[in-house]
Amino acid sequence: MWWSNLFKNLSPASFFNFSFLPKYGSYFWKGIAYTLLLAVVSVLLAIIPALLLAMMRLSKNKVVKGLSGAYIAVFRSTPLLVQLSIIYFGLFGAVSIPRITVLGFVDISRFIPGVVALALNSSAYVAEIFRGGILAVDIGQTEASRSLGLNAWSTMRLVVLPQAIKNVLPALANEIITMVKESSICSMLGMVELMFAAKTVASTTYISLGPYVVAAVIYFCINYPASKGIEAIERRMRRGDKQ
Amino acid sequence: MATNNELIRVVDVVKEYNKGEVKALNGCSLTVNRGEVVAIVGSSGSGKSTMLRCLNMLEVPTSGHIYFDGVDLADKNVDINLHRRKMGMVFQHFNLFPHKTVMQNIMLAPVHLKLKTKAEARAKGEELLKRIGLLEKANEYPNMLSGGQKQRIAIVRALAMEPEVMLFDEPTSALDPEMVNEVLDLMRDLAKAGMTMVVVTHEMGFAREVADRVIFMDGGQILESNTPEKLFDHPQNPRLKDFLSKVL
Numbered sequence: 110m111w112w113s114n115l116f117k118n119l120s121p122a123s124f125f126n127f128s129f130l131p132k133y134g135s136y137f138w139k140g141i142a143y144t145l146l147l148a149v150v151s152v153l154l155a156i157i158p159a160l161l162l163a164m165m166r167l168s169k170n171k172v173v174k175g176l177s178g179a180y181i182a183v184f185r186s187t188p189l190l191v192q193l194s195i196i197y198f199g200l201f202g203a204v205s206i207p208r209i210t211v212l213g214f215v216d217i218s219r220f221i222p223g224v225v226a227l228a229l230n231s232s233a234y235v236a237e238i239f240r241g242g243i244l245a246v247d248i249g250q251t252e253a254s255r256s257l258g259l260n261a262w263s264t265m266r267l268v269v270l271p272q273a274i275k276n277v278l279p280a281l282a283n284e285i286i287t288m289v290k291e292s293s294i295c296s297m298l299g300m301v302e303l304m305f306a307a308k309t310v311a312s313t314t315y316i317s318l319g320p321y322v323v324a325a326v327i328y329f330c331i332n333y334p335a336s337k338g339i340e341a342i343e344r345r346m347r348r349g350d351k352q
Numbered sequence: 353m354a355t356n357n358e359l360i361r362v363v364d365v366v367k368e369y370n371k372g373e374v375k376a377l378n379g380c381s382l383t384v385n386r387g388e389v390v391a392i393v394g395s396s397g398s399g400k401s402t403m404l405r406c407l408n409m410l411e412v413p414t415s416g417h418i419y420f421d422g423v424d425l426a427d428k429n430v431d432i433n434l435h436r437r438k439m440g441m442v443f444q445h446f447n448l449f450p451h452k453t454v455m456q457n458i459m460l461a462p463v464h465l466k467l468k469t470k471a472e473a474r475a476k477g478e479e480l481l482k483r484i485g486l487l488e489k490a491n492e493y494p495n496m497l498s499g500g501q502k503q504r505i506a507i508v509r510a511l512a513m514e515p516e517v518m519l520f521d522e523p524t525s526a527l528d529p530e531m532v533n534e535v536l537d538l539m540r541d542l543a544k545a546g547m548t549m550v551v552v553t554h555e556m557g558f559a560r561e562v563a564d565r566v567i568f569m570d571g572g573q574i575l576e577s578n579t580p581e582k583l584f585d586h587p588q589n590p591r592l593k594d595f596l597s598k599v600l
């Protein structure tokens with residue numbers, strides 16, 4: 110039959126060939142650790158610039174507002190891989206970072222450019238999360254604080270942000286989940302995260318499918334329970350607010 | 353004309369919204385003396401809140417002057433934050449800080465602005481809470497309180513700054529009827545103690561009883577300003593007569 114040839118490389122045997130696992134399992138463990146590190150560190154790094162961007166976006170000054178808007182627009186309207194490449198080869202092509210390995214498997218000369226690129230990208234998204242969170246705090250809170258004589262910055266820091274941050278924690282956690290997935294692109298630049306592990310195993314063992322299936326399963330097992338957990342926490346927070 | 357007794361003088365204040373489409377205030381002038389209680393009444397949309405919020409620059413007038421202690425707050429070179437400390441404001445919806453306990457709500461501004469040490473602010477807070485019988489709520493969060501309790505604590509939070517004037521914007525409008533009196537009682541006590549107060553209110557009984565002067569606003573203008581007896585019993589302006597016939 111003509112179509113039997115179509116699937117000749119996609120036999121169940123190749124799909125379920127996990128014979129590499131005992132020997133190469135450690136690649137995946139390291140890949141998981143690297144991926145989680147990339148995701149968590151990049152979102153944490155994004156928080157401060159994102160706050161700044163969000164507050165600039167809410168500023169009355171048109172220039173300040175425009176700058177922040179442009180940053181957000183650029184990072185949200187171009188592919189992450191393109192951003193990553195420009196930052197990796199452009200920015201960090203100019204400054205050289207010593208090849209020091211930390212935690213046994215993280216080569217900082219690759220990790221730092223990657224995490225900075227992810228953080229710059231993430232800050233555009235987190236900025237919008239923060240902006241929403243700040244706007245969701247009742248204007249009466251600001252008015253009460255200002256009427257007590259607190260200036261705009263103190264009001265933001267002591268009254269608005271604490272309430273906004275509580276509101277955006279779930280969205281922030283979701284951003285980490287997004288980053289767990291998106292950071293797979295860093296494999297293109299030789300960062301030894303989960304996707305890179307799968308690629309390495311596939312090319313070493315000539316088992317072309319199994320390693321990626323394992324990677325998919327791992328991504329799913331991290332992200333799905335995490336997003337369900339966040340949903341549950343969100344529901345409980347909302348119930349708490351209603352009281 | 354200016355006497356030492358004068359605390360606030362509003363001169364020809366105009367407030368426009370949407371590039372002049374809405375004239376919320378259309379040339380208002382008034383004076384508030386120290387120790388005086390002024391009630392502002394008028395129908396919905398007449399500009400009462402806008403007037404009150406211009407007094408502490410929560411709304412910046414389009415034109416005109418607001419003198420507080422002789423300083424023109426509408427002047428852009430004036431540091432409004434310094435003057436707001438001396439003007440307490442109480443809102444219809446309380447606006448307590450939900451992430452802070454009652455005591456933290458009260459202590460926040462005096463401590464942050466370094467007007468008091470923590471110990472002093474706490475002592476002052478305890479004294480004020482004791483006065484309104486809510487000392488046992490000091491460490492509760494606002495969402496555990498009734499509306500009347502919230503509003504009394506909002507008043508106390510403003511009082512903790514030891515202001516020279518208290519501004520109230522319909523402080524009882526968001527309350528269940530059975531809680532209105534506990535708030536009005538506290539305001540009455542404040543008035544008796546000599547606090548200067550400007551109160552936007554729909555409580556005509558309260559205005560008549562407590563106010564030294566009542567101001568009637570309509571269409572962004574002050575149409576009548578008089579003692580409560582004269583204003584309520586012998587209204588001159590036809591709009592005021594019409595308004596009173598509806599609310600009394």
Ligand SMILES: Nc1ncnc2c1ncn2[C@@H]1O[C@H](COP(=O)(O)OP(=O)(O)OP(=O)(O)O)[C@@H](O)[C@H]1O
Nearest residue numbers: 369370374375376395396397398399400401402403
């Ligand atoms: N931020 C704003 N933007 C546009 N128009 C506004 C704004 N604030 C107030 N206004 C308008 O200004 C007018 C006066 O409003 P204001 O809130 O001062 O009335 P009020 O006398 O306090 O009424 P109420 O008794 O309903 O509280 C109204 O017509 C209102 O719609």
Ligand SMILES: [Mg+2]
Nearest residue numbers: 400401402522
């Ligand atoms: Mg109003």
